[in-house]
Amino acid sequence: MEVTPIPVLTVPTVPYEDQKPGGSGLRRATAVFESRRHYLQNFVQSLLASVDLRDRQGCTVVVGGDGRYFSRTAIEVIVQMAAANGIGRLVIGQNGILSTPAVSCIVRKIKAIGGIILTASHNPGGPGGEFGIKFNIANGGPATDAVTDKIHQISRTLEDFAICPDLRIDLSRVGRQDFDLENKFKPFRVEIVDSVEVYLNLLRGLFDFNAIKSLLTGPDQIKIKIDAMHGVMGPYVRRILCDELGAPANSAINCVPLEDFGGQHPDPNLTYATALLEAMKGGEYGFGAAFDADGDRYMILGQNGFFVNPSDSLAIIAANLSCIPYFRHMGMRGFGRSMPTSMALDKVAKSLKIPVYETPTGWRFFANLMDSGRCSLCGEESFGAGSDHIREKDGLWAVLVWLSIIAARKQGVEDIVRDHWTKFGRHYYCRFDYEDLEPRAAFFIMRDLEALITDKPFKGQQFAVGNNVYSVEKADSYEYVDPVDGTVTKKQGLRIIFSNASRIIFRLSASGSTGTILRIYAESYEKDPSKHNKEPQAVLGPLIAIALKLSQIHERTGRKGPTVIT
Ligand code: VG1
Numbered sequence: 001m002e003v004t005p006i007p008v009l010t011v012p013t014v015p016y017e018d019q020k021p022g023g024s025g026l027r028r029a030t031a032v033f034e035s036r037r038h039y040l041q042n043f044v045q046s047l048l049a050s051v052d053l054r055d056r057q058g059c060t061v062v063v064g065g066d067g068r069y070f071s072r073t074a075i076e077v078i079v080q081m082a083a084a085n086g087i088g089r090l091v092i093g094q095n096g097i098l099s100t101p102a103v104s105c106i107v108r109k110i111k112a113i114g115g116i117i118l119t120a121s122h123n124p125g126g127p128g129g130e131f132g133i134k135f136n137i138a139n140g141g142p143a144t145d146a147v148t149d150k151i152h153q154i155s156r157t158l159e160d161f162a163i164c165p166d167l168r169i170d171l172s173r174v175g176r177q178d179f180d181l182e183n184k185f186k187p188f189r190v191e192i193v194d195s196v197e198v199y200l201n202l203l204r205g206l207f208d209f210n211a212i213k214s215l216l217t218g219p220d221q222i223k224i225k226i227d228a229m230h231g232v233m234g235p236y237v238r239r240i241l242c243d244e245l246g247a248p249a250n251s252a253i254n255c256v257p258l259e260d261f262g263g264q265h266p267d268p269n270l271t272y273a274t275a276l277l278e279a280m281k282g283g284e285y286g287f288g289a290a291f292d293a294d295g296d297r298y299m300i301l302g303q304n305g306f307f308v309n310p311s312d313s314l315a316i317i318a319a320n321l322s323c324i325p326y327f328r329h330m331g332m333r334g335f336g337r338s339m340p341t342s343m344a345l346d347k348v349a350k351s352l353k354i355p356v357y358e359t360p361t362g363w364r365f366f367a368n369l370m371d372s373g374r375c376s377l378c379g380e381e382s383f384g385a386g387s388d389h390i391r392e393k394d395g396l397w398a399v400l401v402w403l404s405i406i407a408a409r410k411q412g413v414e415d416i417v418r419d420h421w422t423k424f425g426r427h428y429y430c431r432f433d434y435e436d437l438e439p440r441a442a443f444f445i446m447r448d449l450e451a452l453i454t455d456k457p458f459k460g461q462q463f464a465v466g467n468n469v470y471s472v473e474k475a476d477s478y479e480y481v482d483p484v485d486g487t488v489t490k491k492q493g494l495r496i497i498f499s500n501a502s503r504i505i506f507r508l509s510a511s512g513s514t515g516t517i518l519r520i521y522a523e524s525y526e527k528d529p530s531k532h533n534k535e536p537q538a539v540l541g542p543l544i545a546i547a548l549k550l551s552q553i554h555e556r557t558g559r560k561g562p563t564v565i566t
């Protein structure tokens, strides 16, 4: 039967000035994507045009996301525009569902040139929430600054976009769909794949599934509670933790992906993962975890809701890598942590004689280190950790690492953490987020702070708060020279390091969508085990007081405190 080729249209458009992707893609209020004419189309065109025309025909792009509101519309447009722009093949998660780590995994596995992830990560979804588009490159990691700059440049002068409005696909049907187009690019192929399978196969090769299964089902089993927060992780948790590893079905909560995440923030921390925290406080469960909407962040809780700080979690993973077959086989190269992440990792690295790379915030810097073979394990204070099995942070991977450690050490979460502190000392840590600030006010606070702390007399200055005296050892605006390619990244946060190894860091978020977020991070080190039982905020109170005084953030914004503390 003769099939009429699908028409390709060129539609005139007017460029937008603000389509510069942040550290994790272009994130905006959903309403911006929904109501501004061709806002989505313009960005997708710029993104596709950043791939050289010669490379498009033979190439594959992976597409998926966390299932939030507007994802289906976005995927339909991406399919129609990828076809019209000469992309050879799209591989899409069934019903558009793929976690961020799964996209990274598939891109690498099938040697795609990149992936498009529809998500605004831990931010709320729905018509009144946020939407976002992340772009990952061929290594499976987030686009480098060079790529995002190129996309931004194209978007600023865009005059038209190409689209096949009549091309329709069935997102629910796993398998291949081929299309003849009315242009020189043909045929165009779409493959809908199971959302979990490829990623599950990768995990099978990294871990001892039998050991985890015995922990969850054997005579000394621990009961676990896992909160998918109505994001993308529901299907992964059910299939991997329940079906494959034997956790009972009722271990998993909030496992149906919802377009608005049930109206909640899909953000795994003590403020937002309340269902998990409540369940854990009951004392019945020995291990709890929650994920963000796109599955790259995780939070670990022990019995009775014992909280594992993410920087500690990273250090504990590092200290126990021999429990994981993958690391036993591959050996351990370097560790990586983002600059604001606590220095707990450095203590472990020192004892293992392994180098630590300190990088700016954002996974793309780790991806470069991993590609060059310098780094095997990386993490951030913002509830992210991962290894070189992919090029994104990976929430479920971190959970399986923890379960492997528990199985090997035959200890509970809290005991593992306390033993770690006794051996290496405790890094008290907290982060204050001031969200939705007036951008200019935030900019001026940072500008004035930079002038203050980089002024010569600041070094050596002493601050007395109560009985504590803090003496400034070093203060600067953090910049990073990539050891792989020499790229210099400036203005990555203001840091004050005191002589007792305490640190205060101020940073503007690069991942938000509305307003500006200013983050203040505070850290102090305590070696003495008899002092490991304090509340972080009590220990860090003097540092916070210094941070507030230096920045004058409350006076200058009218705020009385941060929006969220983690
Ligand atoms: C935040 C976190 C950072 C993380 C980024 C993306 O960035 O602090 O550590 O890599 O989000 O996470 P920022 O610039 O707002 O501090 V996710 O889960 O969006 O992909």
Ligand code: CO
Binding pocket: 100, 121, 122, 292, 293, 294, 295, 296, 297
């Ligand atoms: Co995320």
